[in-house]
Amino acid sequence: MNIAITGDTGLIGTELKEYLRDNGATTVSLSRNKVDIHSIIELSKRLSGVSTVVHLAGVAHNPNASHDDYYQGNVVFTKTLCQHIATANSRNLCNVTKIIMISSIKAMGESTRPGEPFRHNDDCEPEDDYGKTKLAAEKQLREVCDNAGIEWVVIRPPLVLSKKVRGNLGLIQTISQKGIPIPLAGIDNKRDLVSIHNLCSVILAAIKNPNKLREVFLVSDGKPLSTPEIIEYATKTSARRAKLIKLPQFIRNTLTQHQHKHGLLRRLFGNLEVDINHTSKTLNWHPRKEP
Known part of the structure; x- marks a missing residue:
């Protein structure tokens, strides 16, 4: 497996690279300091032999970020990346068959009612700039990939737990x-979280799944x-x-x-619960029990 990753120098990206390599994959960096995604030729060279792109990069929670910062970093960047991959494919410069975007549960909203967890096909009601632009970026991913015949996967994690508490x-x-x-x-209260291990494992499950995926998946450790x-x-x-x-x-x-x-x-x-039954059933994936 040759897997390209945007945002591979961040907290999740660093852990994901190691996890994928431990599971037999070769990873390719699409970090902005490694490749200019605005150059289709340069991007296609990095994507030579790559079948799947995992899109992690974007503007996360930043009290100093403006709406335009979020829009440019999440929506515009995602649209540009996907369009240029589609163009490179059409010119036979690469053959990317799947793009997996790591979004956020905040694309759905900020809280849930007791006993009513978010489900993968629920209507989305994001409230802040981060959640709204993540949802808009998902839309760009779907539209470009559907038009280009590329599989797409959206994964919406809640708060990610790792050894590096932040x-x-x-x-x-x-x-x-x-x-x-x-x-x-x-x-x-009840709040779902996801360990970095479980997030990486569901990404790998989506990469390896042989079906033509065009799906939204929710993920958690399975115990709020x-x-x-x-x-x-x-x-x-x-x-x-x-x-x-x-x-x-x-x-x-x-x-x-x-x-x-x-x-x-x-x-x-408040509560923030997510239902991962659809994810478990579709990807034959189950979270590892976390402490």
């Missing part, structure tokens, strides 16, 4: 190391965690574990009532 989990880890109590004990459990996971390898305390009930009630207005509160108190 973002809000990294902040929690830092707070814990300082011995500062975290007032989030007793929250009984509460906010306190997520915090415990983030600090389990730290020298100092998280010290969780309960907020007074009236404060918790107030925060819960207003969570729909604030993204952070929704992530702390």
